[in-house]
Amino acid sequence: MATIAILGLGAMGQALAARLLTQGHAVTVWNRTRGKAMALAAKGAREAASAAEAVAASDIAVLCVLDYAAAAAVIDDAAPALAGRTLVNLTNGTPAQARAAAEHAAGLEAAYLDGGIMATPPMIGGEHALILYSGSKTTFDAHAATLEGLGTARYLGADAGLASLHDLALLSGMYGLFAGFFQATALVDSEGIGAGEFLKLLVPWMTAMMGELPGYAEKIDSGDHRVGVVSGLGMQTASLGNILTAISEQGVATDLLAPMLDLFRRRLGPGTADEDISGVFELIRRTRAGD
Ligand code: FVH
Numbered sequence: 037m038a039t040i041a042i043l044g045l046g047a048m049g050q051a052l053a054a055r056l057l058t059q060g061h062a063v064t065v066w067n068r069t070r071g072k073a074m075a076l077a078a079k080g081a082r083e084a085a086s087a088a089e090a091v092a093a094s095d096i097a098v099l100c101v102l103d104y105a106a107a108a109a110v111i112d113d114a115a116p117a118l119a120g121r122t123l124v125n126l127t128n129g130t131p132a133q134a135r136a137a138a139e140h141a142a143g144l145e146a147a148y149l150d151g152g153i154m155a156t157p158p159m160i161g162g163e164h165a166l167i168l169y170s171g172s173k174t175t176f177d178a179h180a181a182t183l184e185g186l187g188t189a190r191y192l193g194a195d196a197g198l199a200s201l202h203d204l205a206l207l208s209g210m211y212g213l214f215a216g217f218f219q220a221t222a223l224v225d226s227e228g229i230g231a232g233e234f235l236k237l238l239v240p241w242m243t244a245m246m247g248e249l250p251g252y253a254e255k256i257d258s259g260d261h262r263v264g265v266v267s268g269l270g271m272q273t274a275s276l277g278n279i280l281t282a283i284s285e286q287g288v289a290t291d292l293l294a295p296m297l298d299l300f301r302r303r304l305g306p307g308t309a310d311e312d313i314s315g316v317f318e319l320i321r322r323t324r325a326g327d
Pocket of ligand 1: 044045046047048049067068069072100101102103105106107109110126127128129153154155156157
């Protein structure tokens with residue numbers, strides 16, 4: 037059993053602390069604003085008066101606050117106690133922020149892991165909870181058994197920014213899905229069809245379309261968007277144009293889908309009508325040296 041500090045008792049910090057207590061770990065908790073530790077104290081947590089005190093009582097400090105500005109403030113408060121301990125930062129941020137935090141922790145002589153939580157608070161400890169980690173492999177291996185208790189622990193590499201990169205990429209996919217759902221539902225809603233009723237058609241359709249992704253991935257990885265094309269960019273640009281015309285005619289806002297048509301039209305040119313729509317990836321990817 038480990039001695040663990042949970043720094044930050046928002047919805048996620050509370051869930052993490054509760055899970056670790058259930059698993060029998062010795063948990064010390066701290067939150068900027070007092071009064072959030074009562075339920076955890078009833079389950080056996082000890083409340084510390086400061087972040088430094090919580091860290092000093094523990095081998096591992098799990099930091100989960102609103103953003104990296106808040107995380108930096110907590111790390112500064114805890115700095116005197118961090119030397120020789122492990123800081124696991126599960127605060128949501130950018131890869132650059134994660135790398136800077138890793139350097140900051142190294143300067144304080146703390147081992148550092150950055151993490152991205154792919155779960156909501158009620159999911160913590162459950163079979164669908166996934167937490168991505170990056171940073172020192174030695175540190176991850178040393179604490180993997182404890183971290184597995186919070187959810188499947190996936191180590192992505194020594195670069196501390198990798199967990200955040202994958203976290204934000206997965207969330208980008210999620211928001212794209214939600215955007216499609218909102219746009220499609222607004223269209224049928226214009227004729228009085230309810231969202232719940234429409235879902236019966238939408239979910240199987242979206243599930244079937246997920247089957248297209250491996251083909252797109254192959255084209256993106258090879259850079260060749262002309263192999264095995266079934267539905268070309270020319271046809272799909274006309275089709276998406278029809279969809280946006282219909283959306284406008286129905287009095288529905290086009291905001292969520294219109295940027296995709298702009299990309300299709302920008303990509304469409306002499307010789308690209310027969311390539312796949314995966315070609316739009318070339319318009320949004322970062323240009324690399326040699327491209
Ligand atoms: N909740 C969720 O569904 C998502 C799931 C995926 C991961 N996220 C990220 O987890 C971080 C914490 O999220 P949270 O849900 O716990 O957020 P809140 O309930 O709003 O609690 C925020 C905590 O942050 C503390 N805090 C804010 N500013 C400061 C600061 N300057 N110094 C110290 N602590 C600060 C706040 O303290 P207080 O307001 O109670 O005093 C809460 O403990 C987050 O990165 C999500 O993106 C959650």
